[in-house]
Amino acid sequence: MAPVSLLDLVASLPVSDGWGPTTSKETTLNGVPYAPYSKGDKLGRMADWTDGKDRDRGGRQQYGNRNYRDQQTYGSNQQSNPFAIAAAEEESSFSVVDRTQVSTRSRGFGRGGGTVFGRGRGARGGPNQRGGRGTFQRVGGRGGQGGYNDRGRGGRSGGRRGWRDDKNQRNRDASVNVKPDWTLLEELDFVRLMRLSLEPGEAEDIDSYGFLHYYDRTYDKQPGAKTYERKLQVLERAAYNVTTSSDPVIQELADKDEATIFATDNILSMLMCATRSVYSWDLVITRQGSKVFIDKREGSSLDMVTVNENAADAPLELSEGHKDSMNSPSALMLEATHINNIFPVQVVVESKSGKLEMPKEHPFYDPKVETDPAASKAYKYRRFDLSLERDEEPLHLVVRTELDAVAKNNVSGEDQFLVIKALNEFDNKAQGSGNALDWRSKLATSRGAVVATEMKNNSCKLARWTTQSILANADMMKLGFVSRTNARSNNDHVIVGVLSYKPHEFANQMNLNLANGWGIVRTICDMCLKMPEGKFVLVKDPNKAVLRLYQVPQNTFEEDEEGERETIPEELEE
Template sequence: MESLSQIIAALPDGDGWGPPVTSETTFNGVPYAPFSKGDKLGRMADWTVDGKDRDGRGGRAQYSRYNRDQQVYGAGTVSLFSAPPAEDEGSFSVVSNVRDTGKTRFGRGGAVFTRGGRGGQRGGRGQDTRGGRTALTTRGGRTAPASSGTTASRGAAASRGRRPGWKDYDKPQRSRDASVHIKADWHLMEEIDFNRLGKLNLDADEGEDLDSCGFLYYYDRTYDKPPVAKSSERKLTALDRAAYDVTTSSDPVIQELADKGEATIFATDSILSMLMCAPRSVYPWDIVIVRQGGKIYLDKRENAALDMVTVNENAADAPLEAADGSKETINQPNALAEEAAYINHNFANQVVLESSGQKVQMKHANPFYNASEETEPPASKAYKYRRFDLSTNEEEPVYLVVRTELDAVQKNVTNGENQYLSVKALNEFDSKAQGSGGALDWRAKLATQRGAVVATEMKNNSCKLARWTVQSILAKADVMKVGFVSRANPKVNDKHVILGVVGWKPRDFAAQMNLSLSNGWGIVRTIADMCHKEGDGRYVLVKDPNKSILRLYQVPAASFDEDEDEAEGDEVKAE
């Protein structure tokens, strides 16, 4: 037998294994089809793709999850080899404009459960009306009567209890405006996202009292009893009492403490609580930070955004602005915030027993009240100036002084000692309106399902309740009283009724909300250190209106003096 080499040598010249050698450009004019490493070859041969089952539908492989959306090798360049159309199709039009309702947005038809036949094959929770009897449908371990004369689908069943995130793509894109106008001459120093803020941590002491001013009335315990009937509901009455919210640098007591060198950081509880609860905030806000003489003052602008009491800020479907399509003006965020501020002011004044003989006096009188100029009596309010140690080492001590507020006092039932209270109020506008956040009807559920009502409020108003809790802890309040105030008529926002009052110990409530004070102190110390490094000057900390980001700007010294001059000019023109 001849060997392989002998056979190859016997072949004529030019012949051999493989394609013939030629110099002609055989593939001249054929476009090149590029490829990528992501192209898939799929199966070498699949004889079941075009097969049909006995019902005339596509075979099993056609609906296989392995074949669906399979990328074919070279599919991206098929158009290079397609033949040009033989006729002009520009004038082609479809005669029928009826939509194909057999498919949904996601390309698959929804299942329909009917009374007869096998309508409920795809869903195991359809209704069964065999023999004309109404059967029972089991959902989540509960048994409920099924409707016998209607058709239901999975989408209809889900619409009765709207799933979180359902149809999120169809929601209007909200674009909020910043709380302060960012000018061109402002220098951006730092940009911090909320994820970084959540990782900060600093343990501080419980604080010590430096001074106290004002007085407190005793709390009326009859408000703790829920109303028996609708006729016994108490109306919220407007009481004219002088209340103040003076910024840090304008407080005469803080100025005196700064001159004595009691601390290096000064703030009010309203401003400090906003900074400590910043990761929970959604709406825009800003804080003015002034460093002068080695001391830092956390200030707020006149009519600042953080003065307002937000409503359902953290709800998944928060109240809409007019620009977002809201038609009810009284249920827009700004209107709800003004209503909530009005309720909180009057509620705190109404739930105390005003008696000149029964009140607790602090060391000094109210530093902001001037009897010769004011026509209204002062409200029940005590200001405690407390100092906290934020030092990380003994060599560089850092102290913070904060002005805290208390609203009332009550006798302890067991030992008869005075307990200091902070009094706040949650408000219900309309449980069926857009922006209610799935809240329960307080009139029907507050007495029987108080835990569910409170849990819903903790979800929808996480930032607001966290700020109230932080303020109560900073003031060392023994009890935090929270009232539930609802509209007398959902369509009217100037008449309200008090449905009940619930009291908690602030630290216990903070544990329920998963609120970490050490994280808040870490945020305060980090922002203060950023301003310390830059030296004396004026800074602005701004919460981005649409993102979970804080931005620290260095601004000119007279940045907000112009705004105050303009506000004074407007007042003169109004007079």
């Protein structure tokens, strides 16, 4: 018999006996129930050996979780799954009884005295709470950071994300009402502003006015000691806070074309530290020809000193349900402003022979009009070069800076210029204290912790003070620590201590980037220089990290005296 090849053998087999499943004309499988579906169902995987973690974390679903595999349903609004494994029902009825004794003492209050409600990731809530995900409400507590209805991913007691969102949830009032005839030109968020950078050239001193008394060094001895405390005294002295356009020296410099941009250190520091601010504020920018003047309004919030603006649980207004009117933000700002007005006057030695006279007299003090003597103050007008390589003409800025006192160097004996500011403590146990330490007991032993807490709670205020010191080219910055004699009274205060810092070193400790501040100034001025002559208002949104630039009518914020007068009818004139 002749041999048969393998190909011939395969070809001789019938088609029905080939490899693979048998063919069928039916379109459905018998015995398998129909599973409805919708277009919104997501396709799964044939096999997934990963152990499912948090379903919401990063958008990954719990494909590997046992309960998810047994209980997931396909189809819109389906309540049961015909493919569910029967073991799921048995497992759902199984439970573990925890026989460990539960302490009745609840750890409901954290370090900040706040109560933690519900379950939060890492939240220190009720007993035996492990803390998972989900929505929870948190009031105070260590790390809680003022988390009101925090829906963010928790960290330790809510984590860092919670308090940032919470501060924006408060409905604060704007510093100025935006009128319908204002035109919105630009809207700048803080993320964009933080990317700006500009390194200005060396500053140039133009003129110096006023005089300075010498600092009393006895205030530097043993800060925080019980024997150190001194009562804060109210001394009547003539002090001035003149805006840019009303300064006669700046008007004279503008007429001489000494610069293009003009401002004061109080105004410029707010603009340079804008990304640290929480409360609303506004600036008035006027372009006259090729000149730009940055001003503040009469009664502007820039004249006030904030308290714990950047704290996790910032002070609450009365409209937010806070019943302690003495510790509301507005009351605390009045108290802090008053302290900063009288503290620099007290810590200097007033003497006619022992003072440093500037080359020119005080620009604002008139002894024929004023009944009180002038406070120790020197005004230095300095010019900064903000030019870029692409600029056809140089762009200069003149700023009026202020110095509060002078002191002799212990080594060289040379005069050192000082900027003197004061931090105030109201009640470290009250709402809005920001977990501040007790200055009377901690300033002497834990000085670094006290200052670090103030850097956190008053980041914007301290950054502005440091920026003003650097703008004035001050050699030293004195920070006074002033506390209430009685926490329940804001009338009497005592000086707990005074600490000294070099401005540039203090800026490094705060991570203060001056180049970013100059970039913000240059960007805002470029926007105004591209516009026609007119008046503009820069407003910090009260509830968002956004700056808005408006173009406003020329007579905005100007009092119309003729319109305010009451007109008398002609028939009543007789």
